[in-house]
Amino acid sequence: MLWKLALGGIKSRLKDYVVLFSGLTISAAIFYMFQSLASNPEFLKANSTLGMIVFIFYFGSVLLGIITLVYILYANSFLLTMRQHAYAMFMMLGAKSRKIAQLIFIETVAVGLIATVVGSAIGVGLTQIISQVLVKQMDISITKFSPWSTNAAIVTGVFFLVLFAIAALYNAGKLVKTPVLNLLNQDKTPTRFKRNPVLWGIEVVAGLGLLAIGYLSMANLNTLQLLGIGIALVTIVLGSYFVFDAFFLMIIQLLRRNTKFRLTGLHSFTLGQLSFRIRDFTRLLSMVSIVFALALGAITVGLGFHDQIQSMAAQVSPYDLVLHDPTSKTASQADALKPTSVSTYRYKVDGKTIYFLADDFNKAPYKMFNPKQNADGSFSVQKQTYTGTEMLKKPDSYTGTLRGLAVASADAAPIKVVDAATYAKTAGQAHTVSLYVTKDFMASKDKLKALVAADAARQGGKVATMDMNQKYSVYALYNSMMSGFEFMGLFLGIAFLAMLASCLMFKILSSAASDALRYQMLEKIGTRRSLLKRSIRQEIGVLFLLPGVLGIIHVLFGLQMFKVTDLLPQPYHNIWLPFLIFLVLYVLYYFLTVQLYSGIVLQGRGAEDFQRGE
């Protein structure tokens, strides 16, 4: 009988359960994806030069776990609001509270179990797709990564089961303790909280002040060191809370006092809903703003590192491509790239020594970027140019400088720069080497890759030394170092975003049932449906917008940390890209929430569409 009731409950509200179920499934999928990374230390170590990366992921897991817990509690309170009326009916009919508790437990755990299994399966698929997309789109190489991870599946399964058991116990306990009458009439919520205006004012000032302190301490991370991070964490968390609890509420109250604004259309209703909502949502909204910042920050920094690869490579190598003894085919391919400059040098190899012709260096002086330590300890790049005349003064001292120009087969031989007469007399095999600079390195990247590979293949697969004077090699090296970072940044960012937006969504949805009455009332007194929809869009829009805006402000100031510590010298460069990715996802969540919420509060097309003459 219990099973029948439980299943009947699910059947009767299938649409709402689909919402709940898909949300839970996605959260399980995300958790699995995250675990498939975090529980794979070999992958993490292989893809990062940072020793702390395993720790960072461990920390990330804990954070994601906490968000998931919050999420599941909200999702379950949504489940409970759907069912509480039916439960209360059963109790009124004399069902024992122990039985009801059992019923809730069965329902919650059954929903959770199925969601976890389906979610993990989707997680495997998503992990596969995402890793492939990232590899393709971002030119990333990931090693030691497989979408299926037994560890991750076990961790996900156990974690979700425990969470659902906790949620089920919590729900059951809460429902059984609440008097039946309250359950039946729980929709009537009192709204007014009297506030002491002085304390309120202090809270506003404190909130803004704490945020300012947090931002300042991030900008001064160099002097404050680790303490700065601690200060920022505490002040920004508290500051965000106060800002939601006092500052935003103050703005709404000010709007409510503006008679003209308030008395237009449904504004008074929307503002009333909002001021009630924000009070109820304070904790969630401040959490969302902070996690939003962490997630967006992770994506921005991840992509920032990617962006930096090119500029870092450009600081190391003046030439994009080095072709040893170019064939007519490779030469024409290189010319097809429309290089802005081509420098060709001749040399001979006689088995013991490599002889470079000085005249060629007079025609096209050889360039090199050398790092130079400044007086304050920082490094900068110094551009050096070598002409043939200059080299002839010390003809034996350029072995290191010119090493990358010679063929691999002559790897160990010393290098000598000689004048034209000596060069002509010297016996040995003649070679040429051509150095290209292209107009747009990133645009020619793929073609350069093929040429570099062909050049290496012609030399028997071995490259003379790690050729620091060929930008493509440096780029590839940095790319492999940074791609791990980037991958994790994107991954973390998207996982967090999806979770926090889902939390917000379910928190809003779980109050939809009680809001439905208000919308029905408004329809009865003659409110146009378009106006109701606009009010819904505005209300949910503000709830999404406020934490989003605060989160973006957190990120903009937070990036200072990377700037002052020189981890990312230009953190704001190309910042629109991560912001765009992030906002598109966030906005999708917003529309989804509006859609689901409207579906619940604006039931049917109302009585107006009752068919006539049926």
Next chain:
Amino acid sequence: MANVVEVKKVRKVYGKANEKQTMALKDVSFNVQAGEFIGIMGASGSGKSTLLNILSTLDKPTAGDVRINGQDVTGLKGNQLADFRSHEVGFIFQDFNLLENLTSRENIALPLSLQGVSAKKIAPQVQSIAEKLSITEILDQYPTEISGGQKQRVAAARALVAQPAILFGDEPTGALDSHSARELLDTMTSLNQNDGVSILLVTHDPFSASYCQRILFIKDGVIGQELKRKDQDRTAFYHQILDELGTFED
């Protein structure tokens, strides 16, 4: 005098063609004249709620015509319907139906702001209706902070602020104590007599009904008896209603 409500052969059938059908209203016809205070009485299941829902455009009849202020309301849809409700009809419900996240003032102003009336004009209109209903003191309080009687006055103010053609009351005294109920009915009488507001009250309570000028009794979807107060005082009319109920219910 002009008819503010005209009901012609209204029929309402519940249940689809292939299911068991119930006829809740069987060709009901009657008129309400402008300035009238009319009551519709009937027991549970008599069809009086169905009738009110149709009159107030919350439901549509299966057949027949309903005209309010000369306009056929059965064909209204979407925005037309919403606009018609906000302009032409006012409601008072048994359970008040106030928005508890708005102050009384905001609740009352809502129909006007929905019609796009400018803020400058809204304020004096709210003030004036609040004075008529003696609720100026509680305008800035929320519904949860005022008594049931006060809530119903706020609801009445909200129903009347846009000066509708007719005020519909669905057991408006049902959730009130006897003192508040009497006060509300006195107020409605005064609105009807002094301000010419047309009122249609649906109730099963003879005491509330005794405030009306004319009463239609509905039973099993048919309007049976009609009672007029004429020159009787209220107590006499009350007893007449009780007598009528005694025979009508048999």
